[in-house]
Amino acid sequence: MKSVLLTGFQPFGGETVNPSLEAVKRLQGAAVEGARLEALEMPTVFGKCLNVLEKAIDALQPDIVIAVGQAGGRSGITVERIAINIDDAPIPDNEGNRPIDTPIIAGGPAAYWSTLPVKTIVSRLRQAGIPASVSQTAGTFVCNHLFYGLSHLLATRYPGTRGGFIHIPYLPKQAAAFPDRPSMSLEVIVRALEIAVQTSIACGQEVIPVEGGQLH
Amino acid sequence: MKSVLLTGFQPFGGETVNPSLEAVKRLQGAAVEGARLEALEMPTVFGKCLNVLEKAIDALQPDIVIAVGQAGGRSGITVERIAINIDDAPIPDNEGNRPIDTPIIAGGPAAYWSTLPVKTIVSRLRQAGIPASVSQTAGTFVCNHLFYGLSHLLATRYPGTRGGFIHIPYLPKQAAAFPDRPSMSLEVIVRALEIAVQTSIACGQEVIPVEGGQLH
Amino acid sequence: MKSVLLTGFQPFGGETVNPSLEAVKRLQGAAVEGARLEALEMPTVFGKCLNVLEKAIDALQPDIVIAVGQAGGRSGITVERIAINIDDAPIPDNEGNRPIDTPIIAGGPAAYWSTLPVKTIVSRLRQAGIPASVSQTAGTFVCNHLFYGLSHLLATRYPGTRGGFIHIPYLPKQAAAFPDRPSMSLEVIVRALEIAVQTSIACGQEVIPVEGGQLH
Amino acid sequence: MKSVLLTGFQPFGGETVNPSLEAVKRLQGAAVEGARLEALEMPTVFGKCLNVLEKAIDALQPDIVIAVGQAGGRSGITVERIAINIDDAPIPDNEGNRPIDTPIIAGGPAAYWSTLPVKTIVSRLRQAGIPASVSQTAGTFVCNHLFYGLSHLLATRYPGTRGGFIHIPYLPKQAAAFPDRPSMSLEVIVRALEIAVQTSIACGQEVIPVEGGQLH
Secondary structure: OEEEEEEEEOOOOOOOOOHHHHHHHHOOOOEEOOEEEEEEEEOOOOOHHHHHHHHHHHHHOOOEEEEEEEOOOOOOEEEEOEEEOOEOOOOOOOOOOOOOOEOOOOOOOOEEEOOOOHHHHHHHHHHOOOOEEEEOOOOOOHHHHHHHHHHHHHHHHOOOOEEEEEEEOEOHHHHOOOOOOOEOOHHHHHHHHHHHHHHHHHOOOOOOOOOOOOOO | OEEEEEEEEOOOOOOOOOHHHHHHHHOOOOEEOOEEEEEEEEOOOOOHHHHHHHHHHHHHOOOEEEEEEEOOOOOOEEEEOEEEOOEOOOOOOOOOOOOOOEOOOOOOOOEEEOOOOHHHHHHHHHHOOOOEEEEOOOOOOHHHHHHHHHHHHHHHHOOOOEEEEEEEOEOHHHHOOOOOOOEOOHHHHHHHHHHHHHHHHHOOOOOOOOOOOOOO | OEEEEEEEEOOOOOOOOOHHHHHHHHOOOOEEOOEEEEEEEEOOOOOHHHHHHHHHHHHHOOOEEEEEEEOOOOOOEEEEOEEEOOEEOOOOOOOOOOOEEEOOOOOOOOEEEOOOOHHHHHHHHHHOOOOEEEEOOOOOOHHHHHHHHHHHHHHHHOOOOEEEEEEEOEOHHHHOOOOOOOEOOHHHHHHHHHHHHHHHHHOOOOOOOOOOOOOO | OEEEEEEEEOOOOOOOOOHHHHHHHHOOOOEEOOEEEEEEEEOOOOOHHHHHHHHHHHHHOOOEEEEEEEOOOOOOEEEEOEEEOOEOOOOOOOOOOOOOOEOOOOOOOOEEEOOOOHHHHHHHHHHOOOOEEEEOOOOOOHHHHHHHHHHHHHHHHOOOOEEEEEEEOEOHHHHOOOOOOOEOOHHHHHHHHHHHHHHHHHOOOOOOOOOOOOOO
C-alpha cells in the first residue's frame, strides 16, 4: 500500500492556531487513491524541523511527501514551484532563531524544483472551484527551509520519492478582526489537500498549458 | 410574528453567480429569533431594483430589511455605515444603464445612515470567528443605489422599520483562477447573515467601542 | 485679487513628516490663475483644527479652500467627493483624543458634497500624467472631521466660497523601508495641487464623463 | 577605467513606455565612482535579448552588469536575489512567443544567485529615502529570462564580472488612470540606479543585517 506523508507546522508569529496543522490532522489515516495518509506535526524551528522530517521519512518510507504551511496574506492555495538554499528570517522562529542569509545546506545547489505535478494540482483545484495558483517563491523563513531540506533529502537519499510544498491561507477566525486579511475555510483547505494528494499519486509532471507564470 | 426581508442581487459584471443571491435563498423561510426571513431576488438594474423593493416592502411590511450585495475584492463581511445620493456607474448595469453623477432621489439628502446596529453586528461576527468590518462606502453602483433608495423609503414611509446594507466577498469558485481574489465560503456567508439578522432584532444602535473607523 | 487657502496637517500616527504640510508650504504665496495661495498649518487634533480653520477663513475671506491630508497606503492623488458627520478614530489624534461614533456637528446633515470640481480635477491630473482618482470616503479620522467642518462652515456662513478635500500619498522617504507602501514625490504632489487650484478657479462643477465611480 | 553595463527593456504588455529603458538612457555615458556607464536597449523577446546581451558583453567587457526591468504593481525598487531556470510566460513577448515551462538553458542549474551586493544596495537606497526591498522572485517572463541568461553567461564565461537584476515600478504617467497602481518618478528611479551602481562598485557581498527575507 502506498503512503503519503503530510506535514503541518505549529503556530508561529503570534498566532494560536496554524491552518496547516489543523488541516493535515483532519487527514490523518485517511485513504486517498489507495494510499494511506500520515500527518506529522512540525516544529516551526530552523534545523529541528528537518530532523523531525528525516526521522519520519526514514520510519515511514513514504511514496510522496507534501509539506504544508500557512501563508498569511495569500488569498488561495499556492503550490510552490521552487525551494532556494537560503535562510533569511524576517521574524524569529519558535525557539528564537533568526538566521540571516545563511545556506540551508552548505554546498547544496542554489535551488530545487518541486517534484510534485505543480500545475496539474493547480488545474484540478480550479476545476473543483478552489482558488489556486503556482507560486514562484516560498519565502526565506521556515517554510522554505523545510521545503529545501525535504528536496535535498529526497534528491540525495530517496530519489524515488516525490515531494513538494503547498502554502494555504489563514483560517477565517485568524482574519476576523482584520479588514484586509483573506482567509479560507478549513473544509475547503482539507478538500484542496485531498485533491493535491490524489493528483500527486495519479499524475506525473507533464507540462500542461495552465497559466502559472508571473511577469515578475 | 416579526419578519425580516433579505435581498440579494442577480449576477452582474460578467459573473454567472452572485453570492448575495445564493446566500439569501438559503435563508428563505428560516426562523431567527422568532422572526421569519423572506428572501427577495433583486435585478441589478438602476431604478428597477427600487421598484421591486418597494412592492415587496408594501406587501410584506417587514420589521427589518437587510440588502446584501457582492463586493468583489473585499476579504470579509463589510457592514455599510452610510448610503450616498449619487449614481456613478463604473460599468453598465444588467440592462445597459450607466448613469454618471446623477442623484438617486432628486432633492434627497446627501446621505442616510444605516439604521442597523452596524458595529454590534461587526463585533458579533468577529466573536463568531468571521472576518468582518465597518465600511464607510458602499460605492456608487447599484448596491449603493439600492441602499440609498431603501433608506429613503424607510425614512419617508416606514420610519418604524430598520434597514441597511451588507457587502459580502466572492465565493471561492468565483476566485478559483485569480491569484489575488479573496473569497468566502457560502456556509460562512450564510452564518454571517444569520448573525446579522439576530443582532438586528435583538440590539439597538448603542455606541460600542469596536474599532470601525478608518484613517481615510 | 482672488485668494485660495490651502491647509496641510502636522505629522501624526508616528510619522515625523506629513506630505500635506510639506506640499502646501511650498505653495505659500504662489500666484496661480491670478489668485494668491495661502498655506495654513493644521493641528491633527479633533475640534482644534476647526477652530484654526475658522479663524483663518474669517481673516482671509478666501474664494476657495482646499484642505489636504496624508492618505498613507493610497497610490495616487484622491479627490474626496463627500464628507460625513461622524468621528470614529482608529488611532488617537495628536492630543490623545479618540472619539468613537460621535457627530462632528450635532444636528448637522449626514453628509456634505465637496463643492470643488472633483471630476474635472481628476481629469486634468490624469492628463498631466499624475495618478488620480475620485474617492468616495475620506475616512472617519481628523481628515474627514476637517472636511466636514469646513463644508458646514462654508454652507452656513460662506455660501459663496467653494471648498473640498484632497488626499495625497506618502512621500518616498516615508515608504523607504516598507515593501508595499506606495508613495509619490513631493514635486509631483505640489504640481498636482497647483493643477487642483487652477481647475477649481477656472471650472464649475459640470458633470464630465470621467470614470470616478466605484462598484463598492 | 571600469565600465558598467546597464540594460533596459523595450515597452511591452500594451504599454508605450518602459521606465527601465527611460532610466538607463538617462545614465548613458555617466561617470559613477570612476566607472563609465553604458546603457543598452533590450528587446522584450525571449532568446533574442540574450543574443543582444552577449554581443554587448563581448564588445564592452564590463566589470559589472545590471539589468533593469519594469515590475508593474510593485511600490518600490526591488533588487532581485535569485534567477530561476524556467520560462513560463503569462503573456506573449513582443514577438508573440509564449513559452510554457521550458528551461532557459537546457541542463543549466535550477537557479543562480545575483552576484551584486543585494542587501547593501537595499540598505543604501533606504538611507537615501528611496523605497526598496529584496525580492525573492523575478517572475518567469523575459525579466527572469534575461537575469538567468546573464547569470549563466557570467558564471561560464566571465567569472570576474558581477551581475544582477533590479526591478522598478511604473512611472506616474503609466499609473495616471489606475486608482491602485503604485508608481515612482523617473528622477527617483535614476537616482536609485546610480546608488545601485555605486554600491556594486564599492561593496562586496558581505552579509549585512538588513531585513530582506520574507515569511513566504
